[in-house]
Every structure is written in structure tokens, then in C-alpha cells.
Amino acid sequence: MLKLSKFLNTFNEPETLKMAKLARSLRAAGHDVIDLSLGEPDFNTPEHIKEAGIKAIHDNWSHYTPVAGFLDLREAVCSKLKNDNNLIYTPEEIIVSTGAKQSLANVILSLVDEGDDVLIPTPYWVTYSELVKIARGKVVEIPTTVNSNFKINAAQLEAAITDKTKLFLFSSPCNPSGAVYSAQELAELANVFLKYPDIYIISDEIYEYINYVGKHASIAHCEALKDRVIVVNGLSKGYAMTGWRLGYIAADKHIVKACDKVQGQFTSGTCSIAQKAAIAALLGSKTCSFDMTQEFEKRRNLTLELMQKIPGFNCTKPDGAFYVFPDISYYFGKSIGNETIKDSADFSMFILNNAYVSSVMGAAFGDAQCVRFSYANSIENIKKAWTRIHDILKNA
Ligand SMILES: Cc1ncc(COP(=O)(O)O)c(C=O)c1O
Structure with missing residues (x-):
């Protein structure tokens, strides 16, 4: 019988890439998905x-x-x-x-x-x-x-x-x-x-x-x-x-x-x-990098401002990179509609399936209380994504 190696079962596929794949398939099915799961600048190479x-x-x-x-x-x-x-x-x-x-x-x-x-x-x-x-x-x-x-x-x-x-x-x-x-x-x-x-x-x-x-x-x-x-x-x-x-x-x-x-x-x-x-x-000149960082800082501030309006997001003000990593354990055990959120994986999937916003569960990063959202996305998409998240969670 054909068999792959046992070694393959000793490690996992990156959760970040898995979420991006899921987001792509929802998009292919006609949904307007906003991808806040991936970790890459949305700018072009200078x-x-x-x-x-x-x-x-x-x-x-x-x-x-x-x-x-x-x-x-x-x-x-x-x-x-x-x-x-x-x-x-x-x-x-x-x-x-x-x-x-x-x-x-x-x-x-x-x-x-x-x-x-x-x-x-x-x-x-x-x-x-x-x-x-x-x-x-x-x-x-x-x-x-x-x-x-x-x-x-x-x-x-x-x-x-x-x-x-x-x-x-x-x-x-x-x-x-x-x-x-x-x-x-x-x-x-x-x-x-x-x-x-x-x-x-x-x-x-x-x-x-x-x-x-x-x-x-x-x-x-x-x-x-x-x-x-x-x-x-x-x-x-x-x-x-x-x-x-x-x-x-x-x-x-x-x-x-x-x-x-x-x-x-x-x-x-x-x-x-x-x-x-x-x-x-x-x-070469570092201006291009500093310009991008300035833009990321604006997006970070906007993300924090929008996130604050949603109950149950306990977040630090990130000093670098382009992610927020809120503790969302407030939602564990809560039911929204027919769904009960048990953990960070459920939370992330709930947001994806109901708000069409992708994120990555904290468990993949060794912290099961949190979820990672990227803000390496346009101001317009950040506003849209957090408005949708607010709308589906406001009654939780
Ligand atoms: C903390 C950290 N280290 C390393 C990498 C790898 O970067 P690359 O392989 O694109 O140079 C990443 C990419 O997401 C990262 O977030």
C-alpha cells in the first residue's frame, strides 16, 4: 500500500496559511472576504x-x-x-x-x-x-x-x-x-x-x-x-x-x-x-520603509479605536509589527445565534463565517485566549472589517 512518511504527522501546517486558504475558497464561492489573517505588507516593492x-x-x-x-x-x-x-x-x-x-x-x-x-x-x-x-x-x-x-x-x-x-x-x-x-x-x-x-x-x-x-x-x-x-x-x-x-x-x-x-x-x-x-x-534610502511604517501606525491606531467599541476585546497597544492580538476569552462559553464559542479557533471561524473577515486563532501562536488580526490592509477594508465584526458581536 502507498504510504506517506510518519514524519509528516510530527508537525502542523501553518495555521496562517490554512486561514488564508479558507478565505480564498469563501471568496471563490462569491463572498466578499476581508483577509486580516496574513502577515504581509499590502504595499508594492519600491x-x-x-x-x-x-x-x-x-x-x-x-x-x-x-x-x-x-x-x-x-x-x-x-x-x-x-x-x-x-x-x-x-x-x-x-x-x-x-x-x-x-x-x-x-x-x-x-x-x-x-x-x-x-x-x-x-x-x-x-x-x-x-x-x-x-x-x-x-x-x-x-x-x-x-x-x-x-x-x-x-x-x-x-x-x-x-x-x-x-x-x-x-x-x-x-x-x-x-x-x-x-x-x-x-x-x-x-x-x-x-x-x-x-x-x-x-x-x-x-x-x-x-x-x-x-x-x-x-x-x-x-x-x-x-x-x-x-x-x-x-x-x-x-x-x-x-x-x-x-x-x-x-x-x-x-x-x-x-x-x-x-x-x-x-x-x-x-x-x-x-x-x-x-x-x-x-x-538604498530607507524612506520607503519609514513611509510604510507611518502608514501602518495610522492603521494600528484606527484598528484600536474601532476594536474598543466592541465588548470583550482586551488588547495591548502594539509597539511594532502589523498585528493586534486581543484576548477574546470573554466570548468563551457564550452563544451567538445557534453557535457557541468554546475557544479561539471557534471565535476565529465564527468571525470568518459570519462577518467574512479572516483572522488567526491564538492557539496557533501558543496562546489560546487570543486571536490575531492583521492591519496590513487598506483603511477602507479595516473600517469595513471592524464594522462587520462589531455588528455580529454587539448582541453577544
Ligand atoms: C516573526 C517572523 N519571523 C520570520 C518570518 C519569515 O519571513 P520570510 O520567510 O518571509 O523572510 C515571519 C513571516 O511571517 C515572521 O512573522
Whole structure:
């Protein structure tokens, strides 16, 4: 009998992509669905970056690329890290991948052995837990809630560490909560890690530019941790380049070498055209990114204003990224019409089937009290979506 591998059952399909698929099929059935489930800017890639991609095609950059990425791109990443973040890396400490998702996969497969514990504060990006499962590691969640602004502190971190802890993995700005760690908060976490020299730290900074509170801080600023901090970043969010698939890490050479080995077997070097376009993005003006962030901030404020009019949404003011992550547990056990909402999955499906607005249940991010709504959508759609949600919930 034909059989797929048992391995396939050890991890889940991303809930974000599943919801987007459901939204598409409702749309195909003729419904006017507003998609607040997906995590991508609704802007086009800036012109100067597109031009660099077109030029790369005309210049015949059509061959296989070095596994770690073109040297001039890795140099551009180093310039970016120096200019934006005051972090000094050499091109040998950079490897470019097909999206930050692949960067994360490379690192996790390079570091995690069967049975290793990987500490992840909740809520976290859906893919983190599944990549750890693929590497046969064990996810150990450090819970946070809306009341702690979805951030952990040093005491919580230290209490979660055991001799099995191999890796700590987090994003700031955070997808899905929008929480942003300050330099001081990161320094306090770094002080804990200094006591535990065998733990690696992945700092996912892909939402770096979408920050409404000021200068981005990185845990890599702690010089004494630099050999075991892996900075993950990419061009998807800050430059509206999700489809180009370009991510990278900055890390100690031994980690970069390991990732090069993994990537060398899975995909080799990433797309030559995307790499050339990425150089133009990283070395070019940042105005395009800041303009997008300003627009996201307006949409965040509008979303919070509209959400406040609906009972039972307990939400922090997100400091970064482009999501709100309200605690909606007020609705658990409540019946609306013929439907009873038991959990965040039911809530999300209720909104989709009755308001035709897609969202993602919090359980997928390790927090079953909440639901994630993106505001990477037009002002018009945001208004329409939240009016519809208000209308179906007003009598709950
Ligand atoms: C926190 C976080 N990290 C990494 C990624 C991966 O980004 P990409 O693979 O598009 O570079 C995403 C995408 O949604 C994300 O939200």
C-alpha cells in the first residue's frame, strides 16, 4: 500500500496559511472576504528595488549562486548591521537564505538535537514550534499574557532554564503580539544568559523597521553573548518583498558554516535576481520603509479605536509589527445565534463565517485566549472589517 512518511504527522501546517486558504475558497464561492489573517505588507516593492531586479535579469545573473549568497550582498548586510544597529560582522558571519523562514530552519536544524529543550516565550510565530518539532526538539513555552504586555522578564527566563535548555527563540518586534523589548529589558535577559554559557539565542528581528516606539534594540548588543546570538532578519516585511524570498542571519562563523552545510543540501544559494535586488534595498534610502511604517501606525491606531467599541476585546497597544492580538476569552462559553464559542479557533471561524473577515486563532501562536488580526490592509477594508465584526458581536 502507498504510504506517506510518519514524519509528516510530527508537525502542523501553518495555521496562517490554512486561514488564508479558507478565505480564498469563501471568496471563490462569491463572498466578499476581508483577509486580516496574513502577515504581509499590502504595499508594492519600491521602484528602485524592482529596477535592480530587472537589471539583474538583463545582466544575466541567471546562474547558481554561492550557497551563502553573493559576497556583495553579504557585504551590504554587514553595512546595514553597522549603520542601523551598530553591530560589526564580517561577510563570513552572514548567510543569505530563501526567506527568514529558511534562515530559522537552517539554524534550528544546525543546533537542536532530539530531546533538546527550546525555550520560546508565548505568543510566538507559528513556525517556531513546528521547526523545533521537525528538528525533534522539545518546545518549552514561557507564558506571557496581555497583562505583562506579552513580554517575559529575567526571573521568568531563569526559572525556565534547565540543563536540557539548548536554545532560546524570540522575536522583537513580536509576531503576533507586536511587543517590542527595550534595550534595558534585553540587557536584563542577556544578564541571565551570561550565567548559562551553553545556551544559544535566536533573535528574530524581521519586523525591525515596523517599530512605533523608537530605536530598535538587539540582544546581540551584549558583546559577551555575541558568539551565541543568531540575529535573523530579512527583507519581506520592511521592504514589502515577501515574494522575493530573501532572509539572512548574522552569527558566529561556526553557526554560519553549519547553516551553509544544511542549506547546501536543501536549496543551495537563494535566487540570484532577489539577491541583486536586495543589495539595492539594503544600500538604498530607507524612506520607503519609514513611509510604510507611518502608514501602518495610522492603521494600528484606527484598528484600536474601532476594536474598543466592541465588548470583550482586551488588547495591548502594539509597539511594532502589523498585528493586534486581543484576548477574546470573554466570548468563551457564550452563544451567538445557534453557535457557541468554546475557544479561539471557534471565535476565529465564527468571525470568518459570519462577518467574512479572516483572522488567526491564538492557539496557533501558543496562546489560546487570543486571536490575531492583521492591519496590513487598506483603511477602507479595516473600517469595513471592524464594522462587520462589531455588528455580529454587539448582541453577544
Ligand atoms: C516573526 C517572523 N519571523 C520570520 C518570518 C519569515 O519571513 P520570510 O520567510 O518571509 O523572510 C515571519 C513571516 O511571517 C515572521 O512573522
